[in-house]
Amino acid sequence: MDTGRMEAFSDGVLAIIITxxxxxxxxxxxxxxxxxxxxxxxxxxxxxxxxxxxxYWNNHHHMLQVTASVSGAILWxxxxxxxxxxxxxxxxxxxxxxxxxxxxxALYGVILLIASFAYWLLQRTIxxxxxxxxVLAKAVGRDLKGKLSxxxxxxxxxxxxxxxxxxxxxxxxVALLWLIPDRRIxxxxxxxxxxxxxxxxx
Amino acid sequence: MDTGRMEAFSDGVLAIIITxxxxxxxxxxxxxxxxxxxxxxxxxxxxxxxxxxxxYWNNHHHMLQVTASVSGAILWxxxxxxxxxxxxxxxxxxxxxxxxxxxxxALYGVILLIASFAYWLLQRTIxxxxxxxxVLAKAVGRDLKGKLSxxxxxxxxxxxxxxxxxxxxxxxxVALLWLIPDRRIxxxxxxxxxxxxxxxxx
Amino acid sequence: MDTGRMEAFSDGVLAIIITxxxxxxxxxxxxxxxxxxxxxxxxxxxxxxxxxxxxYWNNHHHMLQVTASVSGAILWxxxxxxxxxxxxxxxxxxxxxxxxxxxxxALYGVILLIASFAYWLLQRTIxxxxxxxxVLAKAVGRDLKGKLSxxxxxxxxxxxxxxxxxxxxxxxxVALLWLIPDRRIxxxxxxxxxxxxxxxxx
Amino acid sequence: MDTGRMEAFSDGVLAIIITxxxxxxxxxxxxxxxxxxxxxxxxxxxxxxxxxxxxYWNNHHHMLQVTASVSGAILWxxxxxxxxxxxxxxxxxxxxxxxxxxxxxALYGVILLIASFAYWLLQRTIxxxxxxxxVLAKAVGRDLKGKLSxxxxxxxxxxxxxxxxxxxxxxxxVALLWLIPDRRIxxxxxxxxxxxxxxxxx
Numbered sequence: 001m002d003t004g005r006m007e008a009f010s011d012g013v014l015a016i017i018i019t020x021x022x023x024x025x026x027x028x029x030x031x032x033x034x035x036x037x038x039x040x041x042x043x044x045x046x047x048x049x050x051x052x053x054x055x056y057w058n059n060h061h062h063m064l065q066v067t068a069s070v071s072g073a074i075l076w077x078x079x080x081x082x083x084x085x086x087x088x089x090x091x092x093x094x095x096x097x098x099x100x101x102x103x104x105x106a107l108y109g110v111i112l113l114i115a116s117f118a119y120w121l122l123q124r125t126i127x128x129x130x131x132x133x134x135v136l137a138k139a140v141g142r143d144l145k146g147k148l149s150x151x152x153x154x155x156x157x158x159x160x161x162x163x164x165x166x167x168x169x170x171x172x173x174v175a176l177l178w179l180i181p182d183r184r185i186x187x188x189x190x191x192x193x194x195x196x197x198x199x200x201x202x
Numbered sequence: 203m204d205t206g207r208m209e210a211f212s213d214g215v216l217a218i219i220i221t222x223x224x225x226x227x228x229x230x231x232x233x234x235x236x237x238x239x240x241x242x243x244x245x246x247x248x249x250x251x252x253x254x255x256x257x258y259w260n261n262h263h264h265m266l267q268v269t270a271s272v273s274g275a276i277l278w279x280x281x282x283x284x285x286x287x288x289x290x291x292x293x294x295x296x297x298x299x300x301x302x303x304x305x306x307x308a309l310y311g312v313i314l315l316i317a318s319f320a321y322w323l324l325q326r327t328i329x330x331x332x333x334x335x336x337v338l339a340k341a342v343g344r345d346l347k348g349k350l351s352x353x354x355x356x357x358x359x360x361x362x363x364x365x366x367x368x369x370x371x372x373x374x375x376v377a378l379l380w381l382i383p384d385r386r387i388x389x390x391x392x393x394x395x396x397x398x399x400x401x402x403x404x
Numbered sequence: 405m406d407t408g409r410m411e412a413f414s415d416g417v418l419a420i421i422i423t424x425x426x427x428x429x430x431x432x433x434x435x436x437x438x439x440x441x442x443x444x445x446x447x448x449x450x451x452x453x454x455x456x457x458x459x460y461w462n463n464h465h466h467m468l469q470v471t472a473s474v475s476g477a478i479l480w481x482x483x484x485x486x487x488x489x490x491x492x493x494x495x496x497x498x499x500x501x502x503x504x505x506x507x508x509x510a511l512y513g514v515i516l517l518i519a520s521f522a523y524w525l526l527q528r529t530i531x532x533x534x535x536x537x538x539v540l541a542k543a544v545g546r547d548l549k550g551k552l553s554x555x556x557x558x559x560x561x562x563x564x565x566x567x568x569x570x571x572x573x574x575x576x577x578v579a580l581l582w583l584i585p586d587r588r589i590x591x592x593x594x595x596x597x598x599x600x601x602x603x604x605x606x
Numbered sequence: 607m608d609t610g611r612m613e614a615f616s617d618g619v620l621a622i623i624i625t626x627x628x629x630x631x632x633x634x635x636x637x638x639x640x641x642x643x644x645x646x647x648x649x650x651x652x653x654x655x656x657x658x659x660x661x662y663w664n665n666h667h668h669m670l671q672v673t674a675s676v677s678g679a680i681l682w683x684x685x686x687x688x689x690x691x692x693x694x695x696x697x698x699x700x701x702x703x704x705x706x707x708x709x710x711x712a713l714y715g716v717i718l719l720i721a722s723f724a725y726w727l728l729q730r731t732i733x734x735x736x737x738x739x740x741v742l743a744k745a746v747g748r749d750l751k752g753k754l755s756x757x758x759x760x761x762x763x764x765x766x767x768x769x770x771x772x773x774x775x776x777x778x779x780v781a782l783l784w785l786i787p788d789r790r791i792x793x794x795x796x797x798x799x800x801x802x803x804x805x806x807x808x
Contacts, residue, residue, distance in 0.1 A: 005209060005263055012217030015618030019626065020221065022692045027630070027699040031707035050692075054685040058678070061611055072260070076381070079256040086224045086252075089493075093229040101233035152696060172343070179682070207411060214618075222423065246569070274462070278583070281458040288426045288454075295431040303435035356550030404546055409613060409667055416621030424625065476664070479784070483660040490628045490656075497633040505637035589756070 003070050006078055010060060013082045017089060018053045021046055024093040042096035045108075047144065048171060049092040052112065055178045056085060056119065067126050077125040081118040086160040087111050103166045106160040113153040120146055149174050205272050208280060212262060215284045219291060220255045223248055226295040244298035247310075250373060251280045251294040254314065258321065268337040269328050279327040283320040289313050298340060307369045308362035314373065315355040322348060351376050407474050410482060412462060417486045421493060422457045425450055430498040446500035449512075450577060453496040456516065459582040460489060460523065469531050470539040481529040485522040491515050509571045510564040516575065517557040526548060553578050612684060616666060619688045623695060624659045627652055630699040648702035651714075654777060655698040658718065659703050661784040662691060662725065672741040673732050683731040687724040693717050711773045712766035718777065719759040726752055755780050 025042055028035035067074075091111045095104040123146075127137045140146070152170050160167035228235040269276075278293055293313045297306040329339045342348070351399075354372050362369035429446055432439040464485075471478075493513045499508040527550075531541045544550070556574050564571035631648055634641040666687075687691045701710040709750070711733075729752075733743045758776050768772035 005213065008210060008614060009213045009217055010616045011611065012618055013221055015615055016218055016221040016622055018688075019619055019622040019692060020225065023225075023626065023629075025693075025696045027696065027703055031704035031710060033709045033713075036713075047689075050685075050689055054682070057615065057685075058681055061681075070232055075260055075263075076256070079252075079259075082220075083249075083252055086221055087227075090224060090227045090229065090253055098233035103235045104233060106267065107235075107238075114609060207415065210412060211415045211419055211461065214416055215423055218420055218423040222427065225427075274571060277456070277462055277465075281454075281461075284422075285451075285454055286424055292426060292429045292431065299431055300435035305437045308439075309440075382418075410618065412614060412619045413621055413663065416618055417625055420622055420625040424629065427629075462701075479664055479667075480660070483656075484662075487653075487656055490625055491623060494628060494631045494633065501633055502637035511639075511642075516626045554691075 003064050003067055006070050006075060007061075007064055010078060010082060011057075013055060014057050014060075014085070014155060015073040021049055021089040021092055023055075024089065024096060025103075041099045042093070044094035045092045045100075048175065049088050051086065051175050051179070053088060056081075056115070057173065059119070059178070063123060063136065066139060068130065073125050073127050074122070074129060077118075081115065084111060084115040084118050087113070091160050098163045099170060102158055102161045102164055105164045108155045109157040109160065109167055109171065112174075113150055113157070116146075116150050116153065118186065120150075141150050145177055148177065205266050205269050208272050208277060209266055212280060213259075214282060216221040216255060216259050216262075219288055220252060220259075223251055223291040223294055226291065226298060243301045244295070245296035247294045247302075250291050250377065253377050253381070255287065255290060257377065258283075259316070261321070263382070265325060265328065265338065268341060271333060273331050275327050276324070276331060279320075279324040283317065283324050286313060286320050290317070291388070300365045302334075302370060304363045304366055307366045308359045311355050311359040311362065311369055311373065314376075315352055315359070318348070318352050318355065322352075347379055350379065407468050407471050409477060410474050411465075411468050414482060414486060415461075418457060418464075419463050420490070421490055422454060422461075425453055425493040425496055428493065428500060441496075445503045446497070449496045449500035449504075452579065453492050455579050455583070457489065457492060459579065460485075460519070463523070463582070467527060467530065467540065468493050470543060472534060475533050477529050478526070481522075482527040485519065488515060488519040488522050492519070504568045504572060505567055506565045509568045510561045513557050513564065513571055513575065514559040517554055517561070520550075520554050520557065524554075533581060549581055552581065609670050609673050612676050612681060613667075613670050616684060616688060617663075620659060620663050620666075620691070623692055624656060624663075627655055627659075627695040627698055630695065630702060647705045648699070651698045651702035651706075654781065655694050657781050657785070659691065659694060661781065662687075662721070665725070665784070669732065669742065672745060674736060677735050679731050680728070680735060683724075683728040687721065687728050690717060690721040690724050693719070706770045706774060708767045708770055711770045712763045714771055715759050715763040715766065715777065718780075719756055719763070722752075722756050722759065751783055752808060754783065 022068070025039060025046060028039065088111060091108045095101075095108045098104045122142060123136070127134060127140070130136060152174050156167040156170035159170070227241060227248060228239065290313060293306070293310045297303075299311045300306045323337070325342060329336065329342070332338060354376050356373035358369040361372070429443060429450060432443065473529070490513060495508070495512045499505075499512045502508045527544060531538060531544070534540060556578050560571040560574035563574070631645060631652060634645065694717060695713045697710070701714045704710045723771070724780075729746060733740065733746070736742060758780050762773040762776035765776070
């Protein structure tokens with residue numbers, strides 16, 4: 001089965017998740033600039049979640065670029081990832097509206113942790129399906145970033161109860177780690193030679 | 203007429219339905235973990251509906267994979283299915299916010315029952331259009347699961363007034379039945395030989 | 405320029421319009437079946453608007469099937485149509501929540517009237533662009549339904565102030581007129597011969 | 607990497623942004639025409655933002671038409687643009703609900719200014735990636751409109767505090783400037799010869 005429709009559906013869900021988050025930025029009642037002030041934490045958490053979802057979309061895009069076909073297991077691993085990402089607007093809103101309160105900031109990390117596990121599970125399912133010698137298997141390699149992120153989330157979650165900015169700083173750090181696009185897949189694709197690259201969506 | 207745009211539109215509608223359901227998970231006012239407690243039934247009903255919509259998307263995807271072209275009747279049978287699925291967020295919210303109250307739990311089953319009928323109607327419309335010897339007709343075969351599900355819903359609806367967990371348990375059971383991906387179509391495709399498989403979206 | 409992305413964008417907007425309408429069906433506070441009763445007019449107006457948007461999507465789909473390329477003017481005529489259709493959820497909600505009050509029922513007709521004009525304008529823009537001998541020009545022909553609908557809306561709007569069910573009945577009548585899929589384009593395509601049919605999205 | 611999925615994702619996000627803006631048009635409680643009166647500023651600001659987002663979608667569409675491939679930098683420059691455009695519904699709602707109050711009208715201009723910068727950055731990133739002799743580089747040329755718009759926004763923002771209609775008038779003026787579709791790219795494509803035009807999405 002082709003990856004086209006799974007990508008289209010994932011794009012749709014991710015586009016909606018990334019956009020409905022902005023609905024948490026509720027139009028304030030006052031008409032002066034001061035009325036915007038209480039929205040600052042909501043806005044900051046929106047920026048952070050927008051970047052995280054952008055990273056997920058980016059890496060998802062790269063990963064499916066080197067996935068030739070889709071099985072039932074892959075479809076469900078993908079839906080499982082989308083389920084946890086669909087909770088990001090909720091935890092973003094809770095964290096933002098409570099000015100980064102410890103419990104909310106910790107829960108934000110819990111969702112990030114589970115989502116990173118769900119992403120790893122999808123990656124694993126694809127590799128099992130495509131074989132150990134597939135481009136993806138080689139591109140992922142030792143997957144340093146994929147192992148470091150859950151570790152940092154696991155440190156961040158309890159530390160939110162010590163001080164929320166420790167957790168917040170760690171979330172920003174993980175985002176920065178991933179902002180650098182995943183060159184591994186691009187490199188693996190380049191080595192394989194562009195003549196055999198699977199063309200998709202065209 | 204090509205199936206491409208009907209799939210794209212259905213993907214869009216299903217992606218939105220699956221995502222706006224999360225808006226029922228309203229950000230609580232309290233900032234401690236206890237504030238999340240009242241959201242538990244909403245969250246549980248969200249998980250159930252997410253899985254149901256995932257199953258519908260999955261089966262829809264499989265079915266259209268073996269549909270060569272789209273007629274006016276198929277377009278309307280598809281919109282009819284999407285209409286009933288669009289009510290899932292409403293019944294999910296009602297059931298979740300009322301802690302699985304009998305009437306809400308029964309109505310949830312009513313919508314699932316009508317949606318399963320609408321899916322059957324779409325399947326029938328495609329088979330009539332494509333002919334008795336089409337891949338879909340062979341893949342569907344006796345359609346045991348398709349006949350068992352409405353039966354179980356019909357038992358679940360009145361039993362919600364006896365005890366809501368009987369109905370809830372039956373909904374979970376039907377979901378589990380379908381979570382096993384629809385191998386019939388994959389098998390029918392495999393028998394037909396992959397060389398003649400209709401390529402779509404590419 | 406290809407029609408692909410304009411179709412994708414229109415599908416996205418129409419899918420969202422058709423789905424956010426269901427958000428007007430607000431989850432009631434009561435947990436018994438009686439709590440659903442006040443939602444009946446909202447539900448009825450939702451059904452009507454769902455069918456109307458389905459008709460628009462269907463006809464839009466048919467029309468772009470015979471459109472070879474897209475110019476700047478066509479893009480803007482399309483956005484103009486989407487603008488008026490984007491107001492359908494608003495007028496549907498107003499009409500439904502006020503139990504088909506005269507002003508709301510009339511305004512519903514006003515939006516339908518303007519949308520039908522916007523559709524005609526898009527059709528005209530495409531015909532001007534593609535030429536008088538294009539498949540679309542022949543398929544549209546005398547465009548009886550396209551001329552009858554605005555006439556019926558124009559009768560319906562003032563009659564909403566006499567009795568809302570006259571207007572409501574006329575809206576249902578127009579919907580029924582269009583529910584019969586637009587065979588003209590299918591017929592025109594068939595005459596042209598399927599070998600020269602423009603393949604799109606594939 | 608192909609531009610297909612980046613376009614699909616951008617279309618999704620833009621379609622949602624353009625559509626959720628209509629949710630700010632909240633269904634009024636009264637049932638007579640007078641109840642619509644307070645919604646007029648919200649409606650006017652909705653029209654303006656709809657046109658702006660239409661312009662962005664249009665120009666984005668044109669620009670990617672002459673973009674052959676997508677790099678990591680382009681993906682992020684695109685997400686950066688989508689981030690600022692995602693704030694348009696918020697500033698539209700704030701401006702509309704406060705009857706074009708000075709601060710809200712100024713903030714609307716600030717978001718337009720940043721979005722125009724983000725668009726320029728995306729354009730620059732693509733040109734750097736595709737080379738100085740690419741079709742896009744030639745099509746953009748001296749980019750008069752692209753330089754005039756931020757200038758006019760910069761004048762409009764402080765002038766909102768003198769009188770909001772000066773700012774409002776300038777926003778309408780910029781929209782009119784851009785409503786004329788970007789013929790430069792169409793012209794550049796025509797010069798290059800249609801035989802070598804990159805076909806996309808087909």
